[in-house]
Amino acid sequence: MLKRDLFNSKLFEAPDDNNGAPADGQKPTEPTPPAEPNPDDDPKGGEPNKVPIKDQRRIRQDAINQFKSSNEFKQLMADTIAEGEKRAKMSAEEKAEADRKAQEERDQQERDKFHQEQAHFYAQQELASRHLPDTFADYIADQDHDTMIANVDSFEKSFNEAVHDETLKRMQGDQTPASGNQTPDATVTKKDWDSMSYSEQLAIYQKNPQLAQQFMN
Structure with missing residues (x-):
């Protein structure tokens, strides 16, 4: 009996082969997965060209601090305090009336914005x-339809005249061809553009639409 117990105990002992193998019947211990890196601790990690989170927080806080020290913020606080003091002295009826007027102003602003966008759309349609x-829709748009049509008529006349003049110049060889990659009218500045007439602007538009659109944006 003693020998059999000794045999059984020897049979189920873990082999000592010095290679770290687990004993029979035992599950190997799984390695603990590494903790996810903290983006604040690794400014170079994450997506390329992405500002690290801690830098985003610092930039945002710097912007807030700068705004707090600006005259705009001081004026905003003064207006807010003054409005609060004024409202505190109002009766319930006066507060209700003030709220009604404020809502009317917001509604009117929304209506004005809608009409402006609508006028711009109709101007684009008419030009097209x-x-x-x-x-050029911004130049000729008007909420009054008749006024907008009159603007387009005037614009069309100036446009056709400019195109006609430009065509004659090209036919007469009055234009000096640009050499290499030089862009026609590259020396025109925003100030020059603003001082030009419709006809002059249209002439530039015909020769160099890309340059003209930079000034119209």
């Missing part, structure tokens, strides 16, 4: 129907 560049 006449095969005119719709980038």
Whole structure:
């Protein structure tokens, strides 16, 4: 009996082979997965060209501090305090009336914005129907339809005159061809553009639409 117990105990002992193998019947211990890196601790990690989170926080806080020290913020606080003091002295009826007027102003602003966008859309449509560049819609848009049509008529006349003059110049060889990659009218500045007439602006638009659109944006 003693020998059999000794045999059984020897049989189930873990082998000592010095290679770290687990004993029979035992599950190997799984390695603990590494903790996820903290983006604040690794400014170079994450997506390329992405500002680290801690830098984003610092930039945001710097912007807040700068705004707090600006005259705009001081004026905002003064207006807020003054409005609060004024409202505190109001009766319930006066507060209700003030709220009603404020809501009316917001509604009117929304209506004005809608009408402006609508006028711009109709101006674009009218220009496109006449095969005119719709980038000039801001110049001729008007909430009154008749006024907008009159603006387009005037614009179309100036546009056609400018195109006609430019065509004559090209036919007469009055234009000096640009050499290499030089862009026509590259020396025109925003100040020059603003001082030009419609006809002059349209002439630039015909020769160099890209340059003209930079000034119209």
